[in-house]
Amino acid sequence: MYYLIILLVYAAVDVIACLGLSQQFGVAGVTNFGFIIFQAAGAYVAAALALPPDTANGGFQLYIGGFSLPFPLPWLGAAAAGGLLALPFTFLVGRRLRGDFAAVGLLVTAVLLNLLVTNYRPLFNGDAGMAVVPAPLAHGMFVETSKGYQYAFAAGGIVVAGVVYWFVRRITESPYGRTLRAMRDNDKVADSLGKNLLALRTGVLVAGGAIAGLSGGILVSFIGVWSPPAWSYAETIVLFTAVIIGGAGNHLGAVLGAVLVPVGFEEVTRYISNGDQNLPPNLLPSLQWVAIGLLIAVFLWLRPQGVLPERKRVISAPDAAPGGPGGPGGGGIRPARAHHPARSRCEGPEILRASAVSREFGGVHAVAGVSLSIARGTLTGLIGPNGAGKSTLLSLLAGTDKVSSGQITYSGRDVTALPAYRRARSGLVRTFQLATEFKRLTVLENLLCAMPGNRGDSFLGAVAGRRCWRADEDLAIERAMTLIAEFGLTRHANDYAGDLSGGQRRLVEIMRALMAEPEMLLLDEPMAGVYPELARRIGTALRDLCQQGMTILMVEHELAIMDEFCDPVIVMADGAILAQGTMAELRDRSDVVEAYLVG
Amino acid sequence: MSLLLSSVGFGLITSAVLAIAAVGFTLQFAVTDVLNLAFAGVMTAGAFTAYLVNQAGYSVWVGLVAAMAAGSVLSALLNYLVYAPFQRRGAAPITLVIVSLGMALIIEFGIAAVAGGVGVSYRMGQGRTVRLGGLVLTTVQLTIMAISLVVMVGVHALLRYSRLGKAMRATAANRMLARTCGIRTGRVIAVTWAVTGALCGLAGTVFAIDVGSFDPTSTDIFLILILAAVFLGGPGNAYAAMLGALVIGLATEISAAYIQADYKYVVAFVILLAMLAVRPTGLLGTRT
Numbered sequence: 001m002y003y004l005i006i007l008l009v010y011a012a013v014d015v016i017a018c019l020g021l022s023q024q025f026g027v028a029g030v031t032n033f034g035f036i037i038f039q040a041a042g043a044y045v046a047a048a049l050a051l052p053p054d055t056a057n058g059g060f061q062l063y064i065g066g067f068s069l070p071f072p073l074p075w076l077g078a079a080a081a082g083g084l085l086a087l088p089f090t091f092l093v094g095r096r097l098r099g100d101f102a103a104v105g106l107l108v109t110a111v112l113l114n115l116l117v118t119n120y121r122p123l124f125n126g127d128a129g130m131a132v133v134p135a136p137l138a139h140g141m142f143v144e145t146s147k148g149y150q151y152a153f154a155a156g157g158i159v160v161a162g163v164v165y166w167f168v169r170r171i172t173e174s175p176y177g178r179t180l181r182a183m184r185d186n187d188k189v190a191d192s193l194g195k196n197l198l199a200l201r202t203g204v205l206v207a208g209g210a211i212a213g214l215s216g217g218i219l220v221s222f223i224g225v226w227s228p229p230a231w232s233y234a235e236t237i238v239l240f241t242a243v244i245i246g247g248a249g250n251h252l253g254a255v256l257g258a259v260l261v262p263v264g265f266e267e268v269t270r271y272i273s274n275g276d277q278n279l280p281p282n283l284l285p286s287l288q289w290v291a292i293g294l295l296i297a298v299f300l301w302l303r304p305q306g307v308l309p310e311r312k313r314v315i316s317a318p319d320a321a322p323g324g325p326g327g328p329g330g331g332g333i334r335p336a337r338a339h340h341p342a343r344s345r346c347e348g349p350e351i352l353r354a355s356a357v358s359r360e361f362g363g364v365h366a367v368a369g370v371s372l373s374i375a376r377g378t379l380t381g382l383i384g385p386n387g388a389g390k391s392t393l394l395s396l397l398a399g400t401d402k403v404s405s406g407q408i409t410y411s412g413r414d415v416t417a418l419p420a421y422r423r424a425r426s427g428l429v430r431t432f433q434l435a436t437e438f439k440r441l442t443v444l445e446n447l448l449c450a451m452p453g454n455r456g457d458s459f460l461g462a463v464a465g466r467r468c469w470r471a472d473e474d475l476a477i478e479r480a481m482t483l484i485a486e487f488g489l490t491r492h493a494n495d496y497a498g499d500l501s502g503g504q505r506r507l508v509e510i511m512r513a514l515m516a517e518p519e520m521l522l523l524d525e526p527m528a529g530v531y532p533e534l535a536r537r538i539g540t541a542l543r544d545l546c547q548q549g550m551t552i553l554m555v556e557h558e559l560a561i562m563d564e565f566c567d568p569v570i571v572m573a574d575g576a577i578l579a580q581g582t583m584a585e586l587r588d589r590s591d592v593v594e595a596y597l598v599g
Numbered sequence: 600m601s602l603l604l605s606s607v608g609f610g611l612i613t614s615a616v617l618a619i620a621a622v623g624f625t626l627q628f629a630v631t632d633v634l635n636l637a638f639a640g641v642m643t644a645g646a647f648t649a650y651l652v653n654q655a656g657y658s659v660w661v662g663l664v665a666a667m668a669a670g671s672v673l674s675a676l677l678n679y680l681v682y683a684p685f686q687r688r689g690a691a692p693i694t695l696v697i698v699s700l701g702m703a704l705i706i707e708f709g710i711a712a713v714a715g716g717v718g719v720s721y722r723m724g725q726g727r728t729v730r731l732g733g734l735v736l737t738t739v740q741l742t743i744m745a746i747s748l749v750v751m752v753g754v755h756a757l758l759r760y761s762r763l764g765k766a767m768r769a770t771a772a773n774r775m776l777a778r779t780c781g782i783r784t785g786r787v788i789a790v791t792w793a794v795t796g797a798l799c800g801l802a803g804t805v806f807a808i809d810v811g812s813f814d815p816t817s818t819d820i821f822l823i824l825i826l827a828a829v830f831l832g833g834p835g836n837a838y839a840a841m842l843g844a845l846v847i848g849l850a851t852e853i854s855a856a857y858i859q860a861d862y863k864y865v866v867a868f869v870i871l872l873a874m875l876a877v878r879p880t881g882l883l884g885t886r887t
Contacts, residue, residue, distance in 0.1 A: 300701075
């Protein structure tokens with residue numbers, strides 16, 4: 001019976017930890033191989049807060065702190081410690097570092113922190129660890145060893161686990177959670193749509209760290225001891241196994257995984273191993289780790305989505321899309337910026353200017369001293385042979401890539417140093433040459449997450465709950481459904497974007513960029529892979545947008561499209577601008593014809 | 600002064616061992632695209648293979664060759680049975696890292712289950728002591744350095760002058776393009792696993808010789824030194840890994856002479872995190 005109570009407490013602790021990890025790994029795509037150190041920090045801090053100064057009990061253990069704080073302060077301190085410990089690691093998971101390298105950095109950190117704490121006794125009593133940590137409220141009428149107290153503790157742990165579940169679900173199912181999932185699927189694109197990756201990942205690390213810290217605090221106040229072997233780096237792998245088996249991105253799956261792997265598997269076999277004395281002492285624990293390794297590989301192979309896969313968020317449209325059928329070209333795709341009047345608009349004939357912009361890759365000048373000026377309301381074409389530097393130039397203008405030298409001015413403002421997400425927020429939005437849909441978001445969700453100004457698209461907004469952001473969300477859904485109807489994809493609105501055909505994904509990309517309410521669009525081959533009839537309809541739609549005040553710069557190889565819709569057309573070759581004018585004028589220039597039109 | 604000199608001596612030996620492992624790891628990563636965290640596990644497998652051979656009555660240097668064979672076979676099997684199928688399915692790089700961690704657990708604790716958790720050491724003499732300037736080294740230590748030097752020259756020759764090396768570099772630069780140029784990338788990758796696996800088994804054994812007593816988890820910390828060396832120079836670049844190994848080996852051992860020996864890995868750790876944060880492509884590299 002006593003054993004059952006212990007299992008219940010362990011289950012609660014593991015469920016809390018797995019929920020934190022599920023939020024980081026499954027939802028936001030941040031692979032935190034150092035997850036266990038946040039739990040450890042919580043445990044140590046809870047112990048140091050609850051214990052008397054280390055001179056008590058004959059001074060047999062050394063530690064900092066020792067404040068004899070009453071419950072629930074040690075638990076709160078544990079959560080705070082986990083959250084604060086996350087801050088120094090945000091630099092690792094920031095904008096620039098690829099996910100697997102960051103994961104390696106965190107793994108290494110976990111190993112070394114364990115080594116340091118083991119060897120440095122004054123901090124948390126070194127390798128012996130901390131002991132006799134007081135149980136919460138265990139004095140007076142509550143007797144720590146009584147069965148009633150133990151049951152109450154288990155119940156308390158389960159309640160906390162329930163609260164954490166409610167919390168992570170609230171975050172995940174909000175527009176903010178959708179942005180996290182978008183970042184997981186493609187962070188570069190999220191960046192280009194105005195999402196601040198560093199802030200998003202910081203939020204995820206801190207929230208997950210606090211949850212991990214809380215789990216450690218609860219655990220240490222139950223078992224009363226905490227030492228380095230309890231948080232070896234490999235314990236993180238156990239939690240990862242749980243989340244992968246349960247289903248990454250599904251919080252119920254994390255709960256299931258926690259019950260199956262750390263509790264059902266580890267604790268139960270630990271219990272069995274105590275029974276049989278004939279086996280070598282090291283054998284069962286070792287085989288347990290082997291089994292964990294096998295579970296990871298086998299599950300990732302046979303059922304990578306887990307037992308309970310991430311749920312598809314089907315959103316039913318409020319009512320039939322008001323835009324009606326007919327495909328794009330109906331003139332209905334207008335930039336609905338009515339509810340976003342705050343954006344600073346410096347009216348003038350010129351919206352974007354590049355002055356002597358260059359980009360060098362290891363000695364190769366992909367873009368060499370390009371100067372151009374784009375007039376407001378134009379649909380400008382950008383053509384040139386492969387390798388001319390068109391896409392690189394687009395990246396430099398959008399801020400996806402940094403210039404080696406030169407200056408970029410947008411709406412009268414120098415944006416050369418602004419990161420992509422800041423440029424996107426000021427209305428300069430790009431699309432990419434290769435398909436970049438958020439694969440595991442539906443078409444509708446792809447569009448929704450591009451919509452700026454949703455109150456639910458922030459950590460605090462998500463915590464505040466649906467009441468805070470429902471109105472914004474409904475508005476966004478209405479706009480998105482209109483747009484989807486105009487592009488003829490209503491039937492696919494609730495399909496995963498990753499399941500669409502190549503041409504349909506191009507459309508999703510354009511629609512998503514339009515949802516971001518751009519003042520100026522940078523399109524990289526928007527019609528590649530789209531059948532000619534639809535390409536012409538897109539062209540017409542884009543021209544209509546420009547007549548309504550939008551500015552578009554478009555890279556495209558299809559000269560017929562250029563002929564019909566673009567004026568002026570800029571020709572690039574070898575990283576420089578060769579000519580600019582209408583297609584008719586360009587056809588008369590021998591250098592242009594030689595460089596591009598003939599080949 | 601003699602403290603500094605002797606720590607330089609230790610540093611050079613650590614660098615020599617580290618260089619073999621780091622070059623193997625970085626080539627593996629460059630060509631196969633797998634950030635193989637089971638590398639330390641394969642090292643351990645090599646070290647224990649040499650131990651078995653040594654226990655059977657043969658010299659540890661015979662064991663060294665057996666360890667290379669074992670590392671080679673084990674790595675090739677890992678690729679054939681695990682990594683290659685995942686890659687064919689288009690698994691994300693991070694998925695492969697997680698799988699490789701699983702493989703690390705299987706290998707390391709599989710050995711622990713058989714061998715037990717106690718430390719073992721080879722039966723071998725340390726040879727005569729040699730004085731070189733102010734450095735005092737044993738013949739065994741000199742042999743380790745010589746092996747490392749031979750390996751470095753060999754890797755250079757392989758990459759620079761052989762058809763295989765050229766194919767490896769082409770595959771590393773752009774697998775798809777290499778394939779369309781008529782390079783059988785699947786075979787190049789399989790051979791790369793075998794070659795780097797041999798380096799890994801070799802590194803495991805010289806590591807075990809160097810530290811004296813080892814158990815199945817001994818190489819865990821060493822993996823961090825490998826990662827630090829690889830990321831310092833620039834992941835995927837063999838020469839950068841050699842440079843990184845030299846710097847990390849010297850830095851850890853020299854710092855160990857002046858701060859507490861338990862904390863010597865902290866230097867490697869700080870270097871690694873700083874490189875990841877400031878310049879993830881490393882000192883020499885451009886590959887990301």
